[in-house]
Amino acid sequence: MPYPPPQAIVQAARRGSGKLHRYAEQKDLEHLRALLADYAGVPDRHIVAGPGSDMLLREILHSFSGGRKVVMPSPNFLPTVHAARRFAARQVSIRLSAPEFHLTPEILLEELEDPALVIIDNPNNPTGKALLERRTVEAVLANSGTLLVIDEAYFEFSGVSFAILVRNHPNLAITRTLDKAFSLAGARIGYLIAGQLFLEGLSSFQSSLPRASLQAAVEALSSPSYMRKNAGLIIEERERLLRETAALGAEVYASAANFLLVHTRRPEIAAQLEERGVLVADISSQLAPGHIRVSVGTSSENDAFIAAYEDIVKNS
Amino acid sequence: MKKKIGLIVNPVAGMGGSVGLKGTDGGSYERALKLGARPVTPARTKDLLERIRKKEDIDLLSAPGRMGAEYLQGCAVTSAVAGSVAEQTSAEDTKRIAGEMLKKGIELLIFVGGDGTARDIYDAVGLAIPVVAVPSGVKVFSAVFAFSARAAAEMVDAFITGASTLEEEVLDIDEKAFRENRLASKLYGYLLVPAVKKYLQGGKECSNTSATAAESKQEIARCISESMDRDTLYLLGPGTTVQAVADEAGVEKTLLGVDALAGGRLVGTDIGEKQILSLFQEFDKRTIIVTPIGGNGFIFGRGSKQFTPEVIRQVGKKNIIVVGTRDKLMKLEALRVDTGDYELDQALAGYTEVTVGRKEILKMEVRC
Numbered sequence: 001m002p003y004p005p006p007q008a009i010v011q012a013a014r015r016g017s018g019k020l021h022r023y024a025e026q027k028d029l030e031h032l033r034a035l036l037a038d039y040a041g042v043p044d045r046h047i048v049a050g051p052g053s054d055m056l057l058r059e060i061l062h063s064f065s066g067g068r069k070v071v072m073p074s075p076n077f078l079p080t081v082h083a084a085r086r087f088a089a090r091q092v093s094i095r096l097s098a099p100e101f102h103l104t105p106e107i108l109l110e111e112l113e114d115p116a117l118v119i120i121d122n123p124n125n126p127t128g129k130a131l132l133e134r135r136t137v138e139a140v141l142a143n144s145g146t147l148l149v150i151d152e153a154y155f156e157f158s159g160v161s162f163a164i165l166v167r168n169h170p171n172l173a174i175t176r177t178l179d180k181a182f183s184l185a186g187a188r189i190g191y192l193i194a195g196q197l198f199l200e201g202l203s204s205f206q207s208s209l210p211r212a213s214l215q216a217a218v219e220a221l222s223s224p225s226y227m228r229k230n231a232g233l234i235i236e237e238r239e240r241l242l243r244e245t246a247a248l249g250a251e252v253y254a255s256a257a258n259f260l261l262v263h264t265r266r267p268e269i270a271a272q273l274e275e276r277g278v279l280v281a282d283i284s285s286q287l288a289p290g291h292i293r294v295s296v297g298t299s300s301e302n303d304a305f306i307a308a309y310e311d312i313v314k315n316s
Numbered sequence: 317m318k319k320k321i322g323l324i325v326n327p328v329a330g331m332g333g334s335v336g337l338k339g340t341d342g343g344s345y346e347r348a349l350k351l352g353a354r355p356v357t358p359a360r361t362k363d364l365l366e367r368i369r370k371k372e373d374i375d376l377l378s379a380p381g382r383m384g385a386e387y388l389q390g391c392a393v394t395s396a397v398a399g400s401v402a403e404q405t406s407a408e409d410t411k412r413i414a415g416e417m418l419k420k421g422i423e424l425l426i427f428v429g430g431d432g433t434a435r436d437i438y439d440a441v442g443l444a445i446p447v448v449a450v451p452s453g454v455k456v457f458s459a460v461f462a463f464s465a466r467a468a469a470e471m472v473d474a475f476i477t478g479a480s481t482l483e484e485e486v487l488d489i490d491e492k493a494f495r496e497n498r499l500a501s502k503l504y505g506y507l508l509v510p511a512v513k514k515y516l517q518g519g520k521e522c523s524n525t526s527a528t529a530a531e532s533k534q535e536i537a538r539c540i541s542e543s544m545d546r547d548t549l550y551l552l553g554p555g556t557t558v559q560a561v562a563d564e565a566g567v568e569k570t571l572l573g574v575d576a577l578a579g580g581r582l583v584g585t586d587i588g589e590k591q592i593l594s595l596f597q598e599f600d601k602r603t604i605i606v607t608p609i610g611g612n613g614f615i616f617g618r619g620s621k622q623f624t625p626e627v628i629r630q631v632g633k634k635n636i637i638v639v640g641t642r643d644k645l646m647k648l649e650a651l652r653v654d655t656g657d658y659e660l661d662q663a664l665a666g667y668t669e670v671t672v673g674r675k676e677i678l679k680m681e682v683r684c
Contacts, residue, residue, distance in 0.1 A: 074646075074678060085676070089675060090677075091675055091676045092676075092679060093676065093678045093679070095650075095678055095679060095681065097650045097680075098649045099514075104667070284647075287646065288646075288647045289647065
């Protein structure tokens with residue numbers, strides 16, 4: 001996120017650092033859980049907090065992939081991909097094809113005849129596409145041998161969540177994070193909105209959070225208006241960045257996240273942008289060379305990207 | 317106002333494929349004939365012409381006889397013929413007629429052939445006018461080609477409605493090396509094509525020979541080899557990943573040809589359709605193992621024309637195993653088929669499983 005958190009949150013983190021020789025107190029952890037539950041619209045008991053949603057996803061793979069095949073879209077959030085390769089005895093990746101990057105429900109559902117752990121990021125990283133509709137989610141959950149995890153790391157930008165279904169579907173879990181819209185990437189707070197089967201399977205999972213991070217998160221969730229404002233700014237800038245990059249001849253895919261997938265015919269584009277002082281994610285390990293993921297920054301950061309890309313186009 | 321469009325067909329392109337030859341130029345043409353090869357460009361050309369929707373906007377200038385005019389019967393397009401050719405045609409005819417058409421003011425040149433034909437067209441027209449390249453060779457590795465005759469027809473329509481153009485690569489395949497089971501290619505030049513990327517096939521990329529890729533191939537090979545049974549005839553397609561499967565099975569496979577494996581030993585090396593169909597008389601259980609071509613994703617229709625529609629039908633879609641390394645597959649939008657039989661292509665289309673590791677399957681879309 002290009003915007004730092006408000007000073008009140010920074011101060012809260014400083015206060016939390018006051019007793020670094022002690023573990024975070026249980027009452028503070030419970031307070032955070034209560035705030036997260038309120039934010040997610042579920043009872044407290046459905047919340048599991050941890051040091052980053054990627055860690056929670058890893059723990060889920062470690063705990064639940066035994067005896068189940070793991071089913072995921074490809075491309076995908078790389079830490080989840082690596083964790084799946086590490087822990088899964090069998091893995092089925094469903095390739096999303098350009099230009100729509102659509103996840104065909106029938107192709108997903110035909111994998112669920114056997115016990116499965118399905119992990120879908122929604123919106124998807126790096127395409128930015130929303131992959132799931134409610135009826136697909138319900139169709140997946142109807143398979144009693146299936147556990148479904150939806151990674152909603154970009155929920156605050158997409159506005160789409162299936163958290164409400166957790167109450168009535170024990171085989172559903174949602175992962176979320178405060179890294180992005182809440183501007184707390186350095187605090188590393190993730191959380192799970194977990195159905196009963198996940199809660200039972202993770203009953204021995206205990207994670208104490210860093211004191212400073214915990215206090216920052218409590219303060220952020222107590223006053224989330226800054227987050228909503230920043231998410232709104234990012235969405236506006238995202239659409240501007242899309243228009244102006246497309247006008248320069250790149251193929252830019254509509255996104256529901258805080259980044260854009262851009263396809264150029266320049267395999268070296270990431271390096272060329274870096275030479276001009278602009279950093280983007282080179283995702284040629286997941287898509288054809290020339291694809292980059294551009295995080296939406298501040299207005300001036302986005303202008304810098306557009307200027308650098310225009311310079312590359314003009315000089316080639 | 318009508319667009320003046322040229323048409324040149326290489327009548328022998330692709331003939332060597334079904335009989336296991338690596339090309340149809342030079343002496344290979346006579347050999348192909350002796351082996352019972354049949355021309356493939358007529359069907360491709362007719363498919364193309366049928367599928368062009370904007371025929372009323374075309375003033376077609378066709379090469380004569382088997383190089384074009386022969387296929388225009390019944391085609392509702394205004395046409396004239398340029399030049400003359402002898403019974404046996406050559407690359408020089410292609411270049412000469414293309415040059416004549418250019419002087420007569422064509423705005424687009426459609427050609428039907430393979431990489432060799434693409435090089436001849438490049439020699440004749442360069443970047444003077446755009447082309448639409450209809451794939452009909454044995455290899456067809458150059459990026460300039462549409463992914464099928466139907467896709468080529470769409471590109472023609474797009475040109476007529478004013479599509480911009482872009483440059484695509486023409487590859488120079490070392491034909492001698494190819495016949496000796498080695499793939500060596502380099503960039504020959506660029507041709508202009510209508511900028512409708514979704515109809516372009518993409519150029520073949522070289523195999524990844526890194527240590528990581530080699531390990532991946534070995535892992536895939538072990539997985540496939542362990543699942544093989546002694547009663548099944550395995551038809552092994554070209555490519556280094558399939559070659560790794562053969563290595564694991566303890567046999568020495570040709571890199572660029574189709575070999576047959578049964579009972580743990582090779583029962584056919586660098587075989588064509590005729591030998592494959594003959595083997596089918598001995599084996600009821602048959603499996604094809606193929607790997608997508610890097611850069612364009614073709615599993616049938618490029619570099620493995622020995623897998624004719626008849627062969628593929630007799631094996632059956634469920635007995636086709638696709639293997640590939642992650643690094644190759646991650647660069648592909650989808651897998652592709654272009655067997656020459658559109659009904660079969662449609663039957664093969666949809667999603668298929670690709671074995672990418674001992675524990676991992678990638679489900680990928682197959683497009684036609």
